[in-house]
Amino acid sequence: MGLFNSFNISASALSAQRLRMDIISQNIANVNTTRTQDGTPYRRKTVLFQEKEVPFSHYLSRESREKYLSGSGVRVAGIVEDTSPFKEVYDPSHPDADENGIVRMPNVEIITEMVNMISATRAYEANVTALNSSKSMALKALEIGR
Amino acid sequence: MAIYGVEAVRNIINASEGVNIKKAEESLSFKDMIIDALKNVNALEQESIKITEDFIAGKHDNIHSVMIASEKAAISLQFVMEVRNKVLDAYQEIMRMQV
Numbered sequence: 429m430g431l432f433n434s435f436n437i438s439a440s441a442l443s444a445q446r447l448r449m450d451i452i453s454q455n456i457a458n459v460n461t462t463r464t465q466d467g468t469p470y471r472r473k474t475v476l477f478q479e480k481e482v483p484f485s486h487y488l489s490r491e492s493r494e495k496y497l498s499g500s501g502v503r504v505a506g507i508v509e510d511t512s513p514f515k516e517v518y519d520p521s522h523p524d525a526d527e528n529g530i531v532r533m534p535n536v537e538i539i540t541e542m543v544n545m546i547s548a549t550r551a552y553e554a555n556v557t558a559l560n561s562s563k564s565m566a567l568k569a570l571e572i573g574r
Numbered sequence: 575m576a577i578y579g580v581e582a583v584r585n586i587i588n589a590s591e592g593v594n595i596k597k598a599e600e601s602l603s604f605k606d607m608i609i610d611a612l613k614n615v616n617a618l619e620q621e622s623i624k625i626t627e628d629f630i631a632g633k634h635d636n637i638h639s640v641m642i643a644s645e646k647a648a649i650s651l652q653f654v655m656e657v658r659n660k661v662l663d664a665y666q667e668i669m670r671m672q673v
Contacts, residue, residue, distance in 0.1 A: 432646055442638040559642070566649050570656045 431566060433498060438559040440480060440501030445552040447504055448475045452545050459536045462524040469524075470534040471509040478505035510535055608661075611654050618647040 451473050461470040480503040512535045520529030602610075622643040629640045 431649075435642055435646060439639060439642050443636060446636070446638075556638075559645075563645055563649065567652070570652055573660075 433500075434562040435559060437499070437501040438555045438562070440503060441555040442552060442559075444475075444477055444502045444504055445548050445555065448548045449545070449552070451475050451507060452541050452548060455536050456538065456541050456545075458534060459538055459541075461534055462522070462531060469514050469532045470536065472512075472534065472536045473507050473509055476505040476508050477502050479503075608654075608657070611650075611657065615647070615650040615654050618643070618650050622647040 455472050458470040464470055480500045482500055514532040514535050517531050517533050518529050519525055519531045522531045525531045622640075625634075625640050625643045628634055629637070
């Protein structure tokens with residue numbers, strides 16, 4: 429439906445930013461985690477966004493006669509792991525220390541995560557603002573001729 | 575005494591009547607259109623209710639989808655109300671006509 433297209437686009441972005449926020453929380457929560465199921469320290473995760481494809485059915489439908497396609501929002505292509513090296517800390521009392529007393533700590537930078545968190549929050553806000561703007565445009569249209 | 579200016583208008587009216595009748599037969603009647611719009615609004619309301627219930631029941635945790643669904647329903651309802659008001663205004667305008 430044409431009227432709610434911008435709503436759906438904003439909704440997809442809101443979901444995407446929420447998932448990004450989840451991943452950032454996971455990174456912050458595991459900033460000191462030295463063991464995972466793989467046996468390695470925790471690896472920082474990031475979210476990969478991708479433009480959402482226009483569904484094939486759209487080209488078959490009546491709406492496809494419109495000249496311009498506005499797209500259908502964003503989707504999460506996947507969650508990728510940061511392959512940068514682990515931080516090495518000398519702490520012989522740590523149970524996960526090797527024979528030289530070196531502990532491999534996760535490659536999570538708390539400062540980076542905080543900045544990303546601000547970015548995600550602001551992006552979420554921006555999408556809510558876009559949604560509210562399209563809502564007030566729709567409501568303004570209903571005031572025509574009043 | 576023939577008034578030629580007015581006679582010309584009647585010709586136009588006669589000509590336009592034929593066109594109007596044809597159009598009315600082809601297109602959807604107004605009643606159907608209103609019923610369609612109401613069904614659409616009802617569907618959006620139902621969707622909003624379902625999403626809200628699912629959220630309360632914990633089936634999903636997207637607050638924004640709940641809000642967006644209710645906004646969609648509210649805007650559609652307002653649109654249909656606006657159309658209804660316009661139709662009623664037109665009806666009352668005609669009823670007020672001096673006969």
